[in-house]
Amino acid sequence: MGKSSKDKRDAYYRLAKEEGWRARSAYKLLQLDEEFNLFEDVTRVVDLCAAPGSWSQVLSRVLIKGEKFGRAGWEQKQKETRDYVLGVSKSKKSVDTAAAGEDGGAVQDVKQAEKREGVRIVAIDLQPMSPLEGVTTLRADITHPSTVPLMLQALDPDTYSAASPTSSPSAPVDLVISDGAPDVTGLHDLDIYVQSQLLWAALNLALCVLKPGGKFVAKIFRGKDVDLLFAQLKHVFARVRVAKPRSSRASSIEAFVVCEGFRPPEGFKPSLEKPLGAGTTLPVPDGTPGATQPSRVVRADGVVEIDLGDESEEEGVEEGVEEGGARWIAPFLACGDLSAYDSDATYALPKDRVSLDPVQPPTAPPYKRALEMRKMAGGAYGKTKGQERKEA
Ligand SMILES: C[S@@+](CC[C@H](N)C(=O)[O-])C[C@H]1O[C@@H](n2cnc3c(N)ncnc32)[C@H](O)[C@@H]1O
Known part of the structure; x- marks a missing residue:
């Protein structure tokens, strides 16, 4: 398959090259942000499974350069146009930019938004990643305990002491994102299993660094029993929702879990040596209304059953709880503007169009x-x- 053919069949692949993103995944994070306002008041972020780095690019451009995308970008352009017309602002540049707005499918940006103080972005991946402005990159395995001290050191290079490594940084992070995916085999059950292990590792790393109230966003594969996973996340986050951005193909089982309001249980000590839920009960924050300690039973056939208790009083039916039952179903949202490109559609391209090379070819691909x-x-x-x- 040629680049040009892929350009037609994958609008986001083409757009990513045209707009300077290292991967089409950038649009997934931008569309998630449009729905959930992920970057509001965020300055410290960990990007897990980050290579080739399009999510880190989004973080760098939003948090460090102060750019705005999507609806926020459009609103800013409108405001600048209004201010210019009313004579409040002397700058015509942004008005020209607004007038020259390109096709409606892309997520447009506006520069010169407010910059944030004390931004720190740490990106981790098994693969090497080309440098990005303001992003500390680490080559490490997120499933390995040795990654925790590396991550903590990268977050606090000035205060971290190898002699007394702790499980939490002196200044915890606001947001942990993970786009982790295994090399897909095509064997659905195996792929879903390996993906869930990555999600589990990402969650355990997030628990080591997130501040109370922090957010966790991660890729999931919607397989059988995925709602058990959401229910478990619900014990440590006040709000858990699942979202499918328009740039994620409808035909793929991929979606993203968006967890907000981190509420670590009192006395909870995160650790990758003894990760959350491994062989023990899951912690439930003290005083959580309606929450009971989950129990773990190993059946005669070896299957482990976890009873998560009844949370129906806490959230009510709208939040996804089946009335009178312990099964909790996370609300599912489609996100991304309806006018955005459809990732499953093929678009005709002009005959004389030149197909661009990817912005960042893989540095060390497995092949x-x-x-x-x-x-x-x-x-x-x-x-x-x-x-x-x-x-x-
Ligand atoms: C879909 S890509 C991530 C794309 C990235 N978010 C971006 O925007 O460019 C999935 C990444 O997960 C990484 N990965 C898979 N298993 C991992 C592990 N155990 N530790 C760290 N990274 C891992 C892969 O190396 C791959 O780069």
Whole structure:
């Protein structure tokens, strides 16, 4: 499949190249932000599974450069236009930018918004990541306990002491985001299982650094029993919702869980050696109305059943609780402007259009070694000498 064909079949892939994003995933975070206002009052963020770095780019542009996107960007343009027309502002630049607004499908931006003080962004991935302005990048495995001290040190380089590593940073973070995905095998159950392990690891890292009231956003695969996972998240977050941005293909099982209002249970000590829920009961914040301590029963067939208690009094039916039952169903929202591109549609492109190269090709993709071996064998990427002769 050529770049041009992919440009037609994947509007967000094309847009990402045109608008300078390293990956089409940038639009997922931007559309989630439009719905949930994720970046409001946020200065310290951890971006897990961050390579090639489009989410970190969004963070850098919003938090460090002070840019606004989507509806916020549009509102800012409108305000600047109004101020210019009414003579409040002398600057015509932003008005010109507004007048020159491009196609409605893209998420438009406006610069010169307010900058934030004390911004810190730490990005972690197994793969190396090219540097980004204001982002500290770490190459590490989020499922490994050794990543915690690395992350804490990156968050507080001045105050962190290796001699007394603690489980929480001196200044905790406002937001943890995770777009973690395994190399998909196509075996749905296996992919969902590995994905849930990544989500679990991301949550445990988030518990180590989030401040009370903080937010956690993570990719999930909507598999069987995913609502059990949401119910567990509900014990440590006041609000848990699931969202599907328009830039995420409707045909994929991917969605994002958006958790707000972190409420660590009293006395809770986060640790990756003894992660949340592993072999023990899940903590429930003291005084949580309607919440009971969950119980864990190992059945004769080895299956572990976790009874999460009855939360129906706390949230009511609108918040996704089945009346009279312990099963809690997270509200599901579609997000992204309706005029935005449909990620499952194919769009015709002008004949003379030049297909752009990706902004940031993978630095060390898992298939790199295979390509190198093939090159050594055949002298050309993608073809061995034998193949070339056969085709000639
Ligand atoms: C969909 S990509 C993330 C895209 C990224 N959010 C962006 O906007 O560019 C998924 C990433 O998860 C990373 N990943 C998978 N397992 C991981 C692990 N155990 N630890 C750290 N990163 C992991 C992969 O290396 C891959 O870069």
